[in-house]
Structure formats: C-alpha cells, structure tokens
Amino acid sequence: MSRAEGPLAERLRAIREAPAGPGTVAYFDYDGTVIDGYSAGAFYRKRLRELDVGPIELVRTVLSGMRGIRTDDDFREFLSITLASWKGHSEDELMALGRELFKAEIAGQLHAEVWTLVAAHQEQGHQVVMASSATRFQVVPMAEELGADRALVTELEVREGVLTGRAAGTTLWGPGKAAAVKDDAATHGVDLDVCFGYANGTEDVEFLSTVGHPVAVSPTDSLRAVAAERHWPVLDCEPRGGLFPTVPDIARTAIFYGGMLGGLATAAGAGLLHGSRRRFVDMAGSVGADVAFGLAGIDVDVVGAENLVSARPCVFVFNHQSKFDVPIMMKLLREGFTGVAKKEAASIPVWGQLFWAADVAFVDRGNTTQAREALQPAVDKLRDEGISLAVAPEGTRSPTPRLGRFKKGAFHIAMQAGVPVVPVIIRNAGQLMWRGAQTIREGTVQVVVGEPIDTSEWVPERAGQYAEQVRDVFTRTLAAWPGEDAR
Structure with missing residues (x-):
C-alpha cells in the first residue's frame, strides 16, 4: 500500500x-x-x-x-x-x-x-x-x-x-x-x-x-x-533498524560492497588496457554501481533523468544524509564526473591514493584570502577537461531529513567555470542507511533531478543568495514529492 x-x-x-x-x-x-x-x-x-x-x-x-x-x-x-x-x-x-x-x-x-x-x-x-x-x-x-x-x-x-x-x-x-x-x-x-x-x-x-x-x-x-x-x-511506522542489524541487512551490505569491488576490479583492468585513468574512473562509477545495486536488490526511482545529461559539464549539487549518497551519485551520473575534496585529504594514506585515482579535484579550503585560487583545481576540471563535479553543499551529512545550510563553494565554482548548477534531490537515502549505520536496508531510493540553473548572470558578491535560492529548490521539492502525498 x-x-x-x-x-x-x-x-x-x-x-x-x-x-x-x-x-x-x-x-x-x-x-x-x-x-x-x-x-x-x-x-x-x-x-x-x-x-x-x-x-x-x-x-x-x-x-x-x-x-x-x-x-x-x-x-x-x-x-x-x-x-x-x-x-x-x-x-x-x-x-x-x-x-x-x-x-x-x-x-x-x-x-x-x-x-x-x-x-x-x-x-x-x-x-x-x-x-x-x-x-x-x-x-x-x-x-x-x-x-x-x-x-x-x-x-x-x-x-x-x-x-x-x-x-x-x-x-x-x-x-x-x-x-x-x-x-x-x-x-x-x-x-x-x-x-x-x-x-x-x-x-x-x-x-x-x-x-x-x-x-x-x-x-x-x-x-x-x-x-x-x-x-x-x-x-505503524517502518522499523528504523538499529544498533543490531538483521542478518539480511548484513548480507545485503556485503553483497553491495562486493559488487562495488567487482566493478572496481573490472574498471582497473579496462583502465590498464586503455592506459586511461578517466576510463578507469568512468567504469568504476557506472559498472560498479550497477552491479552493486543490482545484486543488493536496491532500486533507484528517478524523476527528471534527462537533466543528468542535458547541461554537462556542470556542478551537480546534492543533499547529504548518508554514506549511501556517494554510490547513489555514482549510479546516477555514471561517467564524466568527479568530486571535490580538501587539499589535506590527498595526504591521507590509502584514501589519498583512492581520491587521486578517482580524479578528485583537491581544493585548499583554508585559503580564504585567495578564494578564487583555492577553487581553481575544481574550475579547471569543468572548464578545461569538461568533467562535471558532484558536490554536497551542506558540507557534512545531516542527521535527519532537515536540510542543512548550503555553503557557497559549489556556487563559486560554477560561476568561475561558467557552467550551470543542477540540483539532485535525494529523498530517503537516510532511511536506507542512516548517518551512523554500517549496513544498508532494502528499499527504493527516490531522486528528483531539477532543471539546470543558469549561472551566466551570477556575480560572486551574491553567492550566498544564490545558495539560498538553490536550497529553496530542494526544500520545495522535498515538501511536495512527485507522485506521493509526501507531507
């Protein structure tokens, strides 16, 4: 029902x-x-x-x-x-x-x-x-x-x-x-x-x-x-899981990550064969996510899927509730995209190497006096390489469905690169894998991809205002979810 x-x-x-x-x-x-x-x-x-x-x-x-x-x-x-x-x-x-x-x-x-x-x-x-x-x-x-x-x-x-x-x-x-x-x-x-x-x-x-x-x-x-x-x-409310996950949840999570690793191995072989790191990144994102979601039996219901490809390169902004958000974005965007990480992350053992392999754009978040220069690596990905960026403007995972404040970085990047912003509104990732959980529950991920937002007339001085305007798109969409009486 x-x-x-x-x-x-x-x-x-x-x-x-x-x-x-x-x-x-x-x-x-x-x-x-x-x-x-x-x-x-x-x-x-x-x-x-x-x-x-x-x-x-x-x-x-x-x-x-x-x-x-x-x-x-x-x-x-x-x-x-x-x-x-x-x-x-x-x-x-x-x-x-x-x-x-x-x-x-x-x-x-x-x-x-x-x-x-x-x-x-x-x-x-x-x-x-x-x-x-x-x-x-x-x-x-x-x-x-x-x-x-x-x-x-x-x-x-x-x-x-x-x-x-x-x-x-x-x-x-x-x-x-x-x-x-x-x-x-x-x-x-x-x-x-x-x-x-x-x-x-x-x-x-x-x-x-x-x-x-x-x-x-x-x-x-x-x-x-x-x-x-x-x-x-x-x-009767849906059970929220808890500290002691069920055996099916543990099995589903193992299958999911096993599928991701299988896709990663396939991508690594293709990357070596073609001598292309970009080939590796694209296959890891698309094949790995498809295999993982398919084996775990998790569906993704998308409204506005055409907006995922109509305005690239662009800055995709998504709301952040769960560790599950990253695999969701991989499945949605598939290829020709990367993320943004702070410069210090490049030095973290193992993770730094994985970020480098994933072609992540490292930015110096501590460089507040020279903000444009700090964001330049991300801008270069968009403008010079034609690679889209996926950014969570809240900066950290929200513990509940309430949206956090949107930071301005993603919108500065879009302005400097002269590319659109595309909102990706995820409704229920936190219900499948809440903020502190280690296992994934069954269900269907619900996503609305908004129409591309033109940034050609934007000016840096009003970045905070633009961030609020885009946040309003998320708020309105979550308040009136298509096809359901969500409120």
Whole structure:
C-alpha cells in the first residue's frame, strides 16, 4: 500500500481537517513514538564503552529491564540508576553530551512518518509539543530539530549549578504526563478536545485519553488492544533498524560492497588496457554501481533523468544524509564526473591514493584570502577537461531529513567555470542507511533531478543568495514529492 492511500495519509487528512492555528496542539511522546527505541540507551551505551558502569549498577540495570516498567515506582527506580551517574555534573555538560549522542546515534532512530506528521501540523499553524518522561538532555536536541514549540519533560534537581541525582517534582511517566499535558493546555488556553496526541505505550493511555485526536504510533500489543477497543487510529511506522542489524541487512551490505569491488576490479583492468585513468574512473562509477545495486536488490526511482545529461559539464549539487549518497551519485551520473575534496585529504594514506585515482579535484579550503585560487583545481576540471563535479553543499551529512545550510563553494565554482548548477534531490537515502549505520536496508531510493540553473548572470558578491535560492529548490521539492502525498 502506498503512502498516498495508507494510514499515514489518513492521519494527514485528519490534521488538515482540524482547526488551523496555534489553538490546536500536537503532543508527541518521545521514546518509541518519535524515535524507534529509547534515548536512554544511547547514554548508557556510551558509559559502557567508556567502562564507566560498575558491576552493581550493571546488575541493577539488567534486573530493572527484566522486570519492565509498569508503574511510576518502577520508572522512578529505573530513573534513579541513571541519575546517580549524573550526580555532580553540570546541566551544560549533560546537554552537550545529549547533543553529541543525538547526532551520532539518536537522530538515526527518528521515524520518517513522525517527521511527516510534525511537518503537516506545522503547515497548519499548530503548536508541536514534546511530552516525555525522559530528561531535558534526551528530549531537547530532537525537539529543536523538529522545530517543536516546547518540551514537557521530567525535570531534575539542581543545586549550585550541578545535578543532585534526584528528580525535581513529579515525573512525566504515565499519569504524570497526562497531568503535564492538561497543565500545558490550561496555561496556553488550549481546548484539548481539538488537540492531537501520539504515543506508543500502555502507560500513556491516560495521556491519550485527554486529547480529542489520540493516535497509537507503532504501539505495544497492550496499547494496540486498547486502541482497538476505543476505536483509536493506529499508525505503524517502518522499523528504523538499529544498533543490531538483521542478518539480511548484513548480507545485503556485503553483497553491495562486493559488487562495488567487482566493478572496481573490472574498471582497473579496462583502465590498464586503455592506459586511461578517466576510463578507469568512468567504469568504476557506472559498472560498479550497477552491479552493486543490482545484486543488493536496491532500486533507484528517478524523476527528471534527462537533466543528468542535458547541461554537462556542470556542478551537480546534492543533499547529504548518508554514506549511501556517494554510490547513489555514482549510479546516477555514471561517467564524466568527479568530486571535490580538501587539499589535506590527498595526504591521507590509502584514501589519498583512492581520491587521486578517482580524479578528485583537491581544493585548499583554508585559503580564504585567495578564494578564487583555492577553487581553481575544481574550475579547471569543468572548464578545461569538461568533467562535471558532484558536490554536497551542506558540507557534512545531516542527521535527519532537515536540510542543512548550503555553503557557497559549489556556487563559486560554477560561476568561475561558467557552467550551470543542477540540483539532485535525494529523498530517503537516510532511511536506507542512516548517518551512523554500517549496513544498508532494502528499499527504493527516490531522486528528483531539477532543471539546470543558469549561472551566466551570477556575480560572486551574491553567492550566498544564490545558495539560498538553490536550497529553496530542494526544500520545495522535498515538501511536495512527485507522485506521493509526501507531507
């Protein structure tokens, strides 16, 4: 069943039919609802990696996990284990840790369907509020990324700038969350009968019962039974994978990279036979990607494929969520292209040689006083050799579907070389291989290639403005994906 006709589409219709404006609030539970898993696990795993968990604490944690959390007392006991390790640390320290773990791990657990729901609520002018029994350090980084208006969390006691190891007041587990939502609605003058609530566990039945539009998101079996009895809608999200990949995912990844290496070996032989490094690069990109995608059973659905060849040489700019983006670009562009890397990368053992073999253009990013000279190697590839460039203007992988700020380098290169810019918008690479993952999940990569953008009238002084204009093309395309009700 496609997204356009399934449960997600029904939820989106309900959002659009609700009263517009800030008088409607969408309250989202966090662990298990917004993310596939539990944010506390990321904090605990970091401590395990750093051997910062003693045997008594380890036994207490295991026993608590085996018993499960069924009551507020159970949750307080589990929370006390975590808070004991945080005692004496400042709020700033733990918020910095929370942001670090969010980027490295937690963001990759975000349910794509929830991202879509939040966007739909925001389009209607609704307030979005996170309501979680977790702490501020776990919830706030995701709340900021989602653009939430505020977060209701279990607050911690602080004295003289450091944590005491105790909760401050009522925890937001079970009835505490329901009470916090009621207080929040009263504070902001909101009628809960028009509001939405999203949660996954039975402990949140009371919370869901407070709103007029409750939704069970990837619910536990017990909440699913309650939802069926009360005729609440259910939205099952696609699993996000996780720290422990499935055997099929491991096998698929091995097959994929095996195919890439096979294509690389074939390309190396052809390159030696013809005495051409360019021949090697082109075959490695096309044959290697075709074999890898074919063996792994991963499809690529492209809209606007004609724009991949109509304006070469050009600068292809693509959004960057995953290590998988590079193979995707190899399969799309096939030949007559290369990438850009910082000059220092040429000296990295092994990688430097591979970059050289791939005909990468090395630029001196530290040369800010002579920017034109720094970009000249990339310009030469375009203007003198007719080789197109593929550049990720965000500069680094985004931890969620949100686009990062576009840097100006790619647009300066296009201006100096006098070539067009072609946007390549990749929708879901992060779902097949999230930012921190080492394995590839099955699925179809969705791509829109935009029309070439003429740069002949561009001037260097307005490079930042051009970068924003191109970023807007990505934003609009992602907001209204062809052929689907993507928002």
